[in-house]
Amino acid sequence: MESELKEMLIDLDTLKRSLPDSSLLASIDMMQSRVEHLTDLAKCAPARRSKVKDMSAEVVDSNPYSRLMALQRMGIVKNYERIREFSVAIVGIGGVGSVAAEMLTRCGIGRLLLYDYDKVELANMNRLFFRPEQVGMTKTDAAVQTLSDINPDVSYTLNITTLQGFETFTSSLKNKTFCPSKEGSGVDLVLSCVDNYEARMVVNQACNEMNQTWMESGVSEDAVSGHIQLLVPGETACFACAPPLVVASGVDERTLKREGVCAASLPTTMGYNALKDYFPTMEMKPNPQCSNTACLDRQKEYILAKPARDAAAAKAKKDEVLVPECPVHDDNEWNISVVDDSEPITADASSSDTLPEGLVRELPTADEFQKPCDPQEMIDSVDDLDELRKQLEALNAD
Amino acid sequence: MESELKEMLIDLDTLKRSLPDSSLLASIDMMQSRVEHLTDLAKCAPARRSKVKDMSAEVVDSNPYSRLMALQRMGIVKNYERIREFSVAIVGIGGVGSVAAEMLTRCGIGRLLLYDYDKVELANMNRLFFRPEQVGMTKTDAAVQTLSDINPDVSYTLNITTLQGFETFTSSLKNKTFCPSKEGSGVDLVLSCVDNYEARMVVNQACNEMNQTWMESGVSEDAVSGHIQLLVPGETACFACAPPLVVASGVDERTLKREGVCAASLPTTMGYNALKDYFPTMEMKPNPQCSNTACLDRQKEYILAKPARDAAAAKAKKDEVLVPECPVHDDNEWNISVVDDSEPITADASSSDTLPEGLVRELPTADEFQKPCDPQEMIDSVDDLDELRKQLEALNAD
Numbered sequence: 107m108e109s110e111l112k113e114m115l116i117d118l119d120t121l122k123r124s125l126p127d128s129s130l131l132a133s134i135d136m137m138q139s140r141v142e143h144l145t146d147l148a149k150c151a152p153a154r155r156s157k158v159k160d161m162s163a164e165v166v167d168s169n170p171y172s173r174l175m176a177l178q179r180m181g182i183v184k185n186y187e188r189i190r191e192f193s194v195a196i197v198g199i200g201g202v203g204s205v206a207a208e209m210l211t212r213c214g215i216g217r218l219l220l221y222d223y224d225k226v227e228l229a230n231m232n233r234l235f236f237r238p239e240q241v242g243m244t245k246t247d248a249a250v251q252t253l254s255d256i257n258p259d260v261s262y263t264l265n266i267t268t269l270q271g272f273e274t275f276t277s278s279l280k281n282k283t284f285c286p287s288k289e290g291s292g293v294d295l296v297l298s299c300v301d302n303y304e305a306r307m308v309v310n311q312a313c314n315e316m317n318q319t320w321m322e323s324g325v326s327e328d329a330v331s332g333h334i335q336l337l338v339p340g341e342t343a344c345f346a347c348a349p350p351l352v353v354a355s356g357v358d359e360r361t362l363k364r365e366g367v368c369a370a371s372l373p374t375t376m377g378y379n380a381l382k383d384y385f386p387t388m389e390m391k392p393n394p395q396c397s398n399t400a401c402l403d404r405q406k407e408y409i410l411a412k413p414a415r416d417a418a419a420a421k422a423k424k425d426e427v428l429v430p431e432c433p434v435h436d437d438n439e440w441n442i443s444v445v446d447d448s449e450p451i452t453a454d455a456s457s458s459d460t461l462p463e464g465l466v467r468e469l470p471t472a473d474e475f476q477k478p479c480d481p482q483e484m485i486d487s488v489d490d491l492d493e494l495r496k497q498l499e500a501l502n503a504d
Numbered sequence: 505m506e507s508e509l510k511e512m513l514i515d516l517d518t519l520k521r522s523l524p525d526s527s528l529l530a531s532i533d534m535m536q537s538r539v540e541h542l543t544d545l546a547k548c549a550p551a552r553r554s555k556v557k558d559m560s561a562e563v564v565d566s567n568p569y570s571r572l573m574a575l576q577r578m579g580i581v582k583n584y585e586r587i588r589e590f591s592v593a594i595v596g597i598g599g600v601g602s603v604a605a606e607m608l609t610r611c612g613i614g615r616l617l618l619y620d621y622d623k624v625e626l627a628n629m630n631r632l633f634f635r636p637e638q639v640g641m642t643k644t645d646a647a648v649q650t651l652s653d654i655n656p657d658v659s660y661t662l663n664i665t666t667l668q669g670f671e672t673f674t675s676s677l678k679n680k681t682f683c684p685s686k687e688g689s690g691v692d693l694v695l696s697c698v699d700n701y702e703a704r705m706v707v708n709q710a711c712n713e714m715n716q717t718w719m720e721s722g723v724s725e726d727a728v729s730g731h732i733q734l735l736v737p738g739e740t741a742c743f744a745c746a747p748p749l750v751v752a753s754g755v756d757e758r759t760l761k762r763e764g765v766c767a768a769s770l771p772t773t774m775g776y777n778a779l780k781d782y783f784p785t786m787e788m789k790p791n792p793q794c795s796n797t798a799c800l801d802r803q804k805e806y807i808l809a810k811p812a813r814d815a816a817a818a819k820a821k822k823d824e825v826l827v828p829e830c831p832v833h834d835d836n837e838w839n840i841s842v843v844d845d846s847e848p849i850t851a852d853a854s855s856s857d858t859l860p861e862g863l864v865r866e867l868p869t870a871d872e873f874q875k876p877c878d879p880q881e882m883i884d885s886v887d888d889l890d891e892l893r894k895q896l897e898a899l900n901a902d
Contacts, residue, residue: 110542117535124531126524133522137515144508144542155626155636165766167625173727174630176768180726182779205632212630212771227565228553232572232610234603234632237653238553255635328578329571368563370574373610385783 111145157258161187161214170257171214190259193284193293195219197309199245201233201371202323203299208235210260211253217261217284218253219293220246221275234373276312296320301369303353310345313337314400317407329370330381340392340404347393347401509543555656559585559612568655569612588657591682591691593617595707597643599631599769600721601697606633608658609651615659615682616651617691618644619673632771674710694718699767701751708743711735712798715805727768728779738790738802745791745799 115138122134155170163175177183194210196203199222207218222245226236240248246264254262265278282292296318298309306322313320317339325332337344352359392405513536520532553568561573575581592608594601597620605616620643624634638646644662652660663676680690694716696707704720711718715737723730735742750757790803 110538110545114535114538117531117538121528121531121535124528130519130522133515133519137512137519140508140512140515147508155629155639165627167627170626170629170636172627172630172766173769176766177727177770180768182726182728182768208632209771212632228568229563229565229570231553231568231654232570234606234610237650238568239653241553252635255637256629328580329575330580368570368574370578370580371571372575373607383783383785385781387781 108145111141114141115145154255154258161190174213189214190216191285191288192295193217193219195221195279195293195296197221197296197298197305198300199249200224200230200299200301201235201325201373203297204233204235204245204249206297206299207249207253208256211257214257215260217263219263219265219278220249221265221267222246222249223266229368232371232373272308272312275308276316279312279316279318291316291318293318298322303350303359306345307353310337311398311400314339314344314398314404317404325369325371327369329372339401340406340408343390343392344396344398344401344404346398347396348390349397506543509539512539513543552653552656559588572611587612588614589683589686590693591615591617593619593677593691593694595619595694595696595703596698597647598622598628598697598699599633599723599771601695602631602633602643602647604695604697605647605651606654609655612655613658615661617661617663617676618647619663619665620644620647621664627766630769630771670706670710673706674714677710677714677716689714689716691716696720701748701757704743705751708735708796709798712737712742712796712802715802723767723769725767727770737799738804738806741788741790742794742796742799742802744796745794746788747795 118138161171165172178186226240226248250262279291319338322335516536559569563570576584624638624646648660717736720733
């Protein structure tokens, strides 16, 4: 559109110069200014947010990171802004991968590497993320279009691939230009969000070879259950340690999908049995007879590194300086103190800071925010939760 | 833009008629056709998908409902298309409400009633759904802009409200123009997705008065846990039956939120403890001493209707026609049959339909899809899951 408007300006100029008399000049001038205005309108794309240099915790409506930086103030995250140093690779930008990508984008992740070979279709509209006007675009292009509008601070790398180019895939993961000082590969996490076992085995092979932590996900064909698995090479089972029967038997999974049949799917996050609202978890150790030789190599390394891990853990424990607790009253072995009962013990009930008995403020006061929270206290509350969990499980088991 | 292009066509026409000689006519004709083309381009907004009259199960890329209709073929839903008769009211279009609205929209819900008074800000970009270019729009306007692009088949009703107009709120829920034949109110479900107790108590009051089933949701201020509650007036506890202490004590919750402090939030779905990955569930009966008189009325009705419910349940059980199982061999009380061992029992291994031992096709064959699935079989599998759940809970309880 802009180029055509430019042509039009040239045409009007030519016309002006060829005019035999000057009586028509004014109307051509008016047309020229009209075209200039149209050019401005055409240029004016929907307002995009500008890049943010440093993440601020300031509580103003215009700060896209205020509610994420609040995680730091509340003691959930130690240094939120470090998220900008991290790279995540997402293999498969479908119902799972696209939402994972959007969540990481909104969190302000440093870099996303997106892998998919497919195009957006209207049939994908039953899952979150893609929009009908993106039909026909590659899923990676459509994703970057949406994501870079949401957060231009994130660095996006597109990869239109079927994973058949194994070398291309692994070399893209090894690329360290984003953060050259990083140990290991160029990414911190690989998320496998694919819909077939062949692709999962490719990701498994690459991550075993590169000693790369990854997560695997899947949704059942009836759309009401699914799974999520964390895989740390050598430490937990790899995808080949306890392969699904369809992989172990070597049958071509494509023969299991029939023409004219499609799996059901719903626009919800997955990883559990939705009909029973049940999400069991379990741990899987690696299989010493795993068919994947790279997995066996990582297992050996993990076992060899055990003494070093134990020593580091012991050192960390020793470094925890235990401050001995002082008695409240040094010269009073029963810790008895005298309270003057002529004065009320509780604070003045008329003070605006006073709450009814049993009610505590969830938010600390502004001054308290400055103090880092006590890690031991957090561990204690986790223990209480464990206790509560056991009690509730006992109740549910009836 | 279109109006300006129209003006331009008129200008060009005037110029043409005022030209002293015809040598310049050709260049003006060319400019006119250029403006006509620009008009076409300006009209061409991003391609929206057209409305769909009947939901089809046909497996083609252009069908936005194929993967939802597959739920019916797989026996998860009996009549998927009935979703078009249902209305859901969503109160609060923030981090929870907007995603609930998008999920229902993509599922093809009949009608959505959206309630919010707030505007979109950059500070909301840490949660899913809203985009930076929507900053300044009301949340309901921005939501309908996005949702009607995603699915124009859904009917949207906007309500910019603070819930202070209680009568306006209840009368909007009572409006039955969408489905006049419906019993009860004009909506099938109310989702409370608000961020304060005052609004929750308003929704509670309205739903108790109208005998309306609703769901309540909430996220903790540190963003790592939350809750979901289903409330059926008279049958389960209402929000006032076991009120949060802040409500019971009558303290003004706004005094608990301080200037310059904001709650943390993350772009994830909520309803559980994310740090412990734990999602306990419990049932709460209504409180016979509830302070809400409408709740007490619903409790009385529920108790009075018990004989009718019991009779209906007994009738439903009696109507289950139990077909007596026939023995496989009528004249053979031990059910013994003779198999000719010269022929293989299993199917021909060379057939493309044959799978390795232990492997079953998750998808039935095309013919089997026509048969409705056996409900008893589904109940049995649910029992097995209950058993598995107990076993896993016993393991987890260690």
